Amino acid sequence: MMALLLAAVLALVALLPGWFGGFPPGRLLGLAAGHAGLALAGVVPAALLGLALGVLVTRPSGRALRPAADAFAAAAQAVPPVVAVALAVPAMGFGWGPTILALLLYGIMPVLRATVAALEAVPPEARLAALALGYTPAGALREVELPLAWPLVLGGLRVALVLAVATAAVGALAGAATLGTPIVLGLQNQNQILVLQGAAATASLAFAAEGLLLALAGYAAARGGRSSASPASSAGAAQSRKP
Amino acid sequence: MIRFENVSVRFGTTEALSGVNLQVAAGVLCALVGPSGSGKSTLMKLVNRLVEPSAGRVLVRGADVAGQDPARLRRSIGYVMQSTGLFPHRSVAANIGTVPRLLGWDSSRIAARVAALLELVQLDPALAQRLPGALSGGQAQRVGLARALAADPDILLMDEPFGAVDPITRRDLRAELRRIHAETGKTILLVTHDPEEALELASQVVVLRDGAVVADGAPAALVAEDAPDFARTLLGGGQPGLRRLSLLPAEVARDGRPAPADAPRLASGATLADALSRMAESGHGVLALGDGSLRLEAVLARGR
Numbered sequence: 001m002m003a004l005l006l007a008a009v010l011a012l013v014a015l016l017p018g019w020f021g022g023f024p025p026g027r028l029l030g031l032a033a034g035h036a037g038l039a040l041a042g043v044v045p046a047a048l049l050g051l052a053l054g055v056l057v058t059r060p061s062g063r064a065l066r067p068a069a070d071a072f073a074a075a076a077q078a079v080p081p082v083v084a085v086a087l088a089v090p091a092m093g094f095g096w097g098p099t100i101l102a103l104l105l106y107g108i109m110p111v112l113r114a115t116v117a118a119l120e121a122v123p124p125e126a127r128l129a130a131l132a133l134g135y136t137p138a139g140a141l142r143e144v145e146l147p148l149a150w151p152l153v154l155g156g157l158r159v160a161l162v163l164a165v166a167t168a169a170v171g172a173l174a175g176a177a178t179l180g181t182p183i184v185l186g187l188q189n190q191n192q193i194l195v196l197q198g199a200a201a202t203a204s205l206a207f208a209a210e211g212l213l214l215a216l217a218g219y220a221a222a223r224g225g226r227s228s229a230s231p232a233s234s235a236g237a238a239q240s241r242k243p
Numbered sequence: 244m245i246r247f248e249n250v251s252v253r254f255g256t257t258e259a260l261s262g263v264n265l266q267v268a269a270g271v272l273c274a275l276v277g278p279s280g281s282g283k284s285t286l287m288k289l290v291n292r293l294v295e296p297s298a299g300r301v302l303v304r305g306a307d308v309a310g311q312d313p314a315r316l317r318r319s320i321g322y323v324m325q326s327t328g329l330f331p332h333r334s335v336a337a338n339i340g341t342v343p344r345l346l347g348w349d350s351s352r353i354a355a356r357v358a359a360l361l362e363l364v365q366l367d368p369a370l371a372q373r374l375p376g377a378l379s380g381g382q383a384q385r386v387g388l389a390r391a392l393a394a395d396p397d398i399l400l401m402d403e404p405f406g407a408v409d410p411i412t413r414r415d416l417r418a419e420l421r422r423i424h425a426e427t428g429k430t431i432l433l434v435t436h437d438p439e440e441a442l443e444l445a446s447q448v449v450v451l452r453d454g455a456v457v458a459d460g461a462p463a464a465l466v467a468e469d470a471p472d473f474a475r476t477l478l479g480g481g482q483p484g485l486r487r488l489s490l491l492p493a494e495v496a497r498d499g500r501p502a503p504a505d506a507p508r509l510a511s512g513a514t515l516a517d518a519l520s521r522m523a524e525s526g527h528g529v530l531a532l533g534d535g536s537l538r539l540e541a542v543l544a545r546g547r
Contacts, residue, residue, distance in 0.1 A: 126329075128293075132317055132328070133318070133342055134319075136314045
């Protein structure tokens, strides 16, 4: 809830100057919507790819790919998003494309790293028991490994989401309408108020996204917990969620 | 029921098992004993295909396991492990119901079965909704046993099931296992490094060393004078003669001659070791047993 509170405060900081000759609040909200869409368009495929790669390289059959996947994810994150956008513009033109590509590359590593670490932290005896009792490897992954890995994976998703929302501002350089637009405008016209508004709005959106993700995860956990029969001990449940 | 035919297992360059032949009949509680690295756990895991043989065949219920779907095979065989392997994110009830759920039982049937199993392993039904993290070691081990028994498998594999609990709990759990084995008549393969546990529980004891079976037989036979040295030393605990006497019922040495009037009486169901102890404490070389007698020479003759 801390994240949502910070988001509200920062939103006020971003919107208030609009009524005193700054960037108009109406347009800022429109840009925020576009910004959020762009960030999601980048981070959702990054998360899916990071998860899939993380699962793949922790399977017995995919273990050999582990070094290659690590190197790829590290390289992808080592390229500054600004550079990725600049390099992609000639190939993809102006608009959302270059930014989505940059966010995709940037978001894979945190999710991949978290997924691998989380799956490796699953107690080996729980995995062995799953197989010994007759789960198929896919069933053991779905029913035992991923549920146990989820809290750590969620951590990686948070990092990727916040990174994506913060970084999507770069899209303004490639002509995508984002909260980077007032920042670029302010820098060009030496208007610090516009820069402050864009930065505060971007940060506000990042915190809001994190807060929403956590709320969503909490809701899903509560629903999942109820359907798989453990209403009695919420204290025990909280205990087991500790990594 | 379970048959190993000339089975070898190779992990990389090391040979974990070499040329093992073994048969375990239906309803037998068979203990696999040996020092660590002797291959006892590997031998057990061949039965449900957690380990694959590099040579030879493993037959379960008359069929080669190599031709069977591993998941389906494993659902038909109970499995208990030392560290319990309970799923930490699932309640005790959900853990116990794992295999029935995999087999597609409906939820009311699973709930009834879980309740019956909690009773069988003598656990408080109030624990059903707890998570495994909230259980004591002994309770967790009982849940593990209940989970293995959930779909009523005719074969139970137990990998050092009582190795991680305190001695008193271990004694209770052993008694529990003996009772459940007597009640259900399941074929049980029990891996243990505790010779006493093997002798106490098993009707067939298999001694392994460096990946080979060095002895296979009834507990009393493996501590007898003609048993292989390694088995006799491992199982005898320094007093193979006494161990053997403790495994034989006093009845086997009874003779028909009536005991002298002042001879102390030995309870029926006592072992030869009990008889020897009774003689030592009373100073009498003859005891009354049933309507006959038990003589020191006869007891000693059985100790070899």
